[in-house]
Amino acid sequence: MTTNSLSWVIGGAQGSGVDSAANIFSRACAIGGLYIFGKREYYSNIKGEHSYFTVRVSERQIRSPVDNINVLVSFDAETVLRHFEEVTKGGAILYDSDILETKIDEVPTVDDYAAKRMKKTLEKAGLEPSVKGALEHAKRRGVLVYPMPYFHLLEEFAKKMNDPSLSKLARMINVMALSASMALLEFDGAALAKAIRFIFRAKPKIAEMNVQAAEYIYNYAKAKFAGENGFEYRLKAGHAEKGMTIAQGSQSSALGKMVAGCRFQTYYPITPASDDSEFLESNEVLDLYDSGKKGSTVVVQTEDEIAAITMAIGSALAGARSATATSGPGFSLMAEALGWAGINEVPLVVSLYQRAGPSTGLPTRHEQGDLNFAINAGHGEFPRIVFASGDIEESFYDTVKVFNLADRYQMPVIHMLDKAIANSVMTCRVFEPSRAMIDRGSLATKVTEEDKGVAGNYLRFKISENPVSARIALGTEDAIFWNTGDEHTEEGHITEDPELRVDMMDKRMNKLDLALKEIPDEDKAVLHGDANADVVILGWGSTKGAVLDAMEKLQAEGVKVKFVQLRLLNPFPAELVKKLLARAKTVIDVEMNYLAQLGGLVSQHAGRAPDYNIVKYNGRPMSLDEVYSAVKRIMSGNAPRRQVLKGGS
Numbered sequence: 289m290t291t292n293s294l295s296w297v298i299g300g301a302q303g304s305g306v307d308s309a310a311n312i313f314s315r316a317c318a319i320g321g322l323y324i325f326g327k328r329e330y331y332s333n334i335k336g337e338h339s340y341f342t343v344r345v346s347e348r349q350i351r352s353p354v355d356n357i358n359v360l361v362s363f364d365a366e367t368v369l370r371h372f373e374e375v376t377k378g379g380a381i382l383y384d385s386d387i388l389e390t391k392i393d394e395v396p397t398v399d400d401y402a403a404k405r406m407k408k409t410l411e412k413a414g415l416e417p418s419v420k421g422a423l424e425h426a427k428r429r430g431v432l433v434y435p436m437p438y439f440h441l442l443e444e445f446a447k448k449m450n451d452p453s454l455s456k457l458a459r460m461i462n463v464m465a466l467s468a469s470m471a472l473l474e475f476d477g478a479a480l481a482k483a484i485r486f487i488f489r490a491k492p493k494i495a496e497m498n499v500q501a502a503e504y505i506y507n508y509a510k511a512k513f514a515g516e517n518g519f520e521y522r523l524k525a526g527h528a529e530k531g532m533t534i535a536q537g538s539q540s541s542a543l544g545k546m547v548a549g550c551r552f553q554t555y556y557p558i559t560p561a562s563d564d565s566e567f568l569e570s571n572e573v574l575d576l577y578d579s580g581k582k583g584s585t586v587v588v589q590t591e592d593e594i595a596a597i598t599m600a601i602g603s604a605l606a607g608a609r610s611a612t613a614t615s616g617p618g619f620s621l622m623a624e625a626l627g628w629a630g631i632n633e634v635p636l637v638v639s640l641y642q643r644a645g646p647s648t649g650l651p652t653r654h655e656q657g658d659l660n661f662a663i664n665a666g667h668g669e670f671p672r673i674v675f676a677s678g679d680i681e682e683s684f685y686d687t688v689k690v691f692n693l694a695d696r697y698q699m700p701v702i703h704m705l706d707k708a709i710a711n712s713v714m715t716c717r718v719f720e721p722s723r724a725m726i727d728r729g730s731l732a733t734k735v736t737e738e739d740k741g742v743a744g745n746y747l748r749f750k751i752s753e754n755p756v757s758a759r760i761a762l763g764t765e766d767a768i769f770w771n772t773g774d775e776h777t778e779e780g781h782i783t784e785d786p787e788l789r790v791d792m793m794d795k796r797m798n799k800l801d802l803a804l805k806e807i808p809d810e811d812k813a814v815l816h817g818d819a820n821a822d823v824v825i826l827g828w829g830s831t832k833g834a835v836l837d838a839m840e841k842l843q844a845e846g847v848k849v850k851f852v853q854l855r856l857l858n859p860f861p862a863e864l865v866k867k868l869l870a871r872a873k874t875v876i877d878v879e880m881n882y883l884a885q886l887g888g889l890v891s892q893h894a895g896r897a898p899d900y901n902i903v904k905y906n907g908r909p910m911s912l913d914e915v916y917s918a919v920k921r922i923m924s925g926n927a928p929r930r931q932v933l934k935g936g937s
Contacts (some may be wrong), residue, residue, distance in 0.1 A: 290378075291522045292322055292347045294358040294473075297374075298466065299340035299367030301397070302330055305462030308487060309361075310341030313466055314713055316483035317345050318534045320476060320525030325350045325833070326713040327909060329936075332559065332651040337397050338366045343713075345523065351679060351714065351833030355913040355935050358521050361469045363438060363461050365390040365419050366398055369406050370937055372422040377430035378520035381423065382468055384461075385435035391418040432519050436468055436509070445504050449497075460501050467502035471509035476525035480506070533718045537709040538563035540680045540719075541639055544687025545611060546571075546585065547721045550637075552603035552610040554588045554596040556618060559651050560710040561641040564613040565589070593618035597625040597638070604634050605771065607731070607761030609691055611637040616645045616658050623665045626700055630670025632771050633749065633759070633796065635694035635701075635729070639687075642706040642829075644907045653907025654707040656829050656880035659889075662702045663858045669793070671800045673697065674858035675811075676704035678832030681716040683709060686855075688724040689811065695729035696806075697799045698756055704857070708830040708880075708909040732760040735767050745769055745779040751791050755798040800859040812861035815868055817843070817850035822873040825919070826898060828854040828886050831878050831910055838915035847923060854886060862893040869896050876922060878902045878915060884930075901930045908936025 296313060300306045307328065314324045325344045331337035342353050358379040362368050365387040375381055392403050407417040413428070415421035423433045438461045446454035454460070463484065470480050481499045488495035542564045545553065555565035569587045586603075590596040596612045603610040614622065619640055629636045642658045644650035662674045673693050677683040683705060694701040732739065739758070741747050748769040750757040760767045770780030775792060777783050817839050827835050835851050842849055852868050854861075869875060869890075877887035877898035884901040891897040902918045904910055914933045921927040 290358075290520050291524055292345065294345050294521045294523070295354050295356060296343045296345065296359045296361070296469065297340055297357045297371060298361040298462070299338060299371065300362065300364045300462065301335065301366075302333065302337050302339045303335035304363070305459045306339050306341055309462040309466040310343055311713070312463065312480070312483045312487050313470075314343050314534055315486055316470070316475065316480045317343070317523065318532070318715055319479045319482055319528060320523070321528045322347060322523070322526075323349055323715040324534065324713070325352060325715075327353050327708070328711040329908070330652050338370060340367065340371070349715070350837060352837045352912045353909065355911050359469055359473070361465050363465045366395050368419050368422050369395065369398065370402065372426045372431075373409065374937070375426055375431045378432075378518065380432045380434060380469075380472060380519055380521070381426055382434045382436055382465060382472070383419070383423065384439075385437045386439060388420050388423075388435070389418060391416070393417070430518070432516070434468070434472065434509075434513055436465065438464055441505060441508065445501055448504065449500065454497070460498065463498045463502050464505040467505040468509040470523075471506045472513060472519065473521060473523040475523040477503065477506050479525045531718050532715055534713060535680045535684075535716050535719070537680045537683065537705075537712045539567045540684040541677075541687045541703070541705060542567040542571075543719060544684040545691075547684075547724045548688040548691040549609050549726060550585055550611050550691065551608040552586045552588075552600065554590050554599045554612045555614065556590050556593045556596050558593075558615045558618045560643060560707040561613045561615045561618070561639065563710060564639055564641070593621040594625060597622040597629075597636075601625060601629050601634050601636055604629075604636050605632075605762050609635075609637075609695070611639060611691075613639040613641065615641050615643050616661075617648065619658065619661070619665065624667075626672070627666035627668060627670055628773050629700045630666065630672060630796070631773065631775070633698040633757075635698050635759075637690050637694050638700060638702045640702050640704055641710050642704065644905070650907040652707070654830075654880060654909050655905055655907065656706060656831070656885070657882070657905070659704070659828070659857065659881070659885040660883075662704060669797065671697075671699045671796055672858065673699060673701040673800075673803060673856070674704060675701060676829045676855055676857055677709065678829060678853055678855070679716075680709060680712065680714055681719070684719045685723065688726070692725070692727040692729075693803070693807070695731070696727055696756070697803050698729065698759055699796075699799060704829060706830050706880075730756055730758040732758040732767075733764070735760065735764065741779050743779070747778040748780055749776060749778045749792065749795070751778060751795055755795045755802060757795075804859045804861065807856060809861075809864055812854075812856040812864050813868060814853045814855065815850060816853060818848045819850060820871075821848040821850040822871060823849045823876070823923070824869060824872040824874070825849060825851045825876045825878055826854070826886060826890060827851065827878045828857065829880070831880060831915075834910040834912050834915045835878055837912040838919060841912070841916050842919065847920075849919065857886075857889065860889055860893040865890060865894040866896070869894065872896075874899050874922070876900045876902060876919060878910070880904050880910060899929070900927060902933065903930065904933035904935075906934055906936060911935055
């Protein structure tokens with residue numbers, strides 16, 4: 289019997305309530321004192337295509353998904369057909385009994401490539417290409433299957449409630465399917481009810497209706513499947529640890545912006561960045577047209593990404609902490625304006641939620657392919673800081689830090705996030721706003737005679753030993769200066785003087801040296817694990833979770849490894865990285881891109897090329913199992929220099 293450690297997956301058509309059910313499951317587990325890590329996968333359409341949500345549960349901190357499924361909860365044929373091979377021996381599949389005879393060719397959302405793979409697997413086993421065949425294949429491997437007559441049960445529930453209209457609410461099936469799985473796992477029904485009320489807290493009547501439906505199905509499933517042998521998994525509720533919470537990646541950076549004092553955010557809708565702005569809109573927006581609606585942040589949905597970044601630049605020039613949130617295609621459009629912010633020394637934060645490219649690429653899938661682009665975007669040379677968060681908790685605190693960096697060094701700061709962080713949920717410590725320190729940098733509030741040039745204008749770009757000159761908000765009394773995309777004088781007037789050009793370029797670029805000197809080491813790179821280990825894993829961004837979980841598994845087997853997580857990627861902390869790699873006999877670079885871009889940066893700046901690259905670029909995030917297996921293969925001496933991971937459905 290396996291208790292309080294499993295991988296649970298729910299799937300269905302987009303728009304059918306998959307996310308709601310997964311969020312209820314996650315919340316219920318957290319109420320029961322369990323740790324969770326969840327990830328959401330979905331297609332780039334609004335409704336109809338297959339989506340699924342994986343939630344891993346444990347009694348200890350977990351940070352990444354695994355490859356296998358222990359409990360598969362489905363309410364459509366496609367979920368069974370796509371995931372039946374991933375369910376482990378002793379695991380379970382709950383399915384709609386009405387779909388048993390559905391053939392693969394009868395599911396319109398299954399593409400030809402996926403259908404071909406499914407048919408090949410089933411035909412090889414001598415089974416028909418259908419849900420029935422898939423379930424038989426699973427049963428032969430020791431998987432238990434549990435039919436659920438969802439629509440019949442919905443009708444019975446409607447009769448019980450004396451409300452015939454409930455029988456037409458197909459979206460309730462998601463909660464019914466979830467509840468059946470909880471009964472199978474013998475999870476506490478009271479904790480489940482509490483979770484449902486929390487998720488539907490804005491709609492009390494709907495919450496109570498779902499609680500009653502869940503209780504009805506829970507009792508049905510418990511009675512129907514009680515005593516069946518072979519199912520190996522249980523979830524036992526305990527007491528939640530004080531100070532812990534469930535956090536969603538799409539909200540953590542937005543919460544950080546509230547704490548950081550962001551007063552203006554722009555965006556043009558794009559996956560997966562939009563959730564950041566939409567969360568601000570829902571919780572913190574200042575409505576310029578409704579004096580009764582209070583908040584502290586103006587959020588503007590613009591007509592395109594060019595307008596988004598230029599509006600944010602304008603707000604920053606006016607003295608407000610400002611940001612824009614986008615993904616790869618939108619960031620491409622922002623490149624010219626990013627250079628304008630660079631030459632005018634504007635403190636601007638760009639929240640760059642990476643997804644798989646190039647072009648439209650895989651709009652709702654994960655990749656870390658924008659690292660080199662973020663460092664080099666824009667023509668010419670100008671300073672920018674590139675800073676990467678590794679998980680949900682980091683993204684909250686890092687958001688405050690990137691605003692401080694933008695203000696302190698008066699340059700664009702690109703905060704690297706990604707789809708894997710944005711569309712995941714995990715148990716972590718409650719965010720502490722009191723830990724946030726606000727640093728507005730050199731920001732003048734009035735003009736003195738020392739600040740003026742010969743003509744009496746403000747020397748906004750004053751050249752001195754300190755490359756950071758005091759900025760001042762547009763509109764400040766007696767603060768007259770110019771902003772232009774051309775090279776400029778200390779007052780901002782256009783110039784083509786060769787000596788002044790050199791002075792201004794040096795002024796701007798020297799700020800990177802200053803930043804590298806002043807930013808603390810813990811914000812440049814973090815060493816995890818055994819400092820004396822001679823095997824080093826390099827990584828950045830959301831690979832952190834899978835690497836740390838794999839390290840724990842390796843260390844339990846007596847394998848010593850350490851993980852160097854790069855956070856500051858530009859300017860690159862070459863000396864610190866050299867120090868961290870000095871004793872390494874084997875360096876393994878782990879990244880979610882084709883080129884192993886971080887490995888290239890380490891080789892370029894620190895003079896140490898990785899011995900092995902573990903890369904993945906199929907749009908699905910790395911799992912604990914993949915990283916563990918790849919590192920073990922390297923340790924065995926039987927690995928190529930480059931391993932390409934291909935897990936995920």
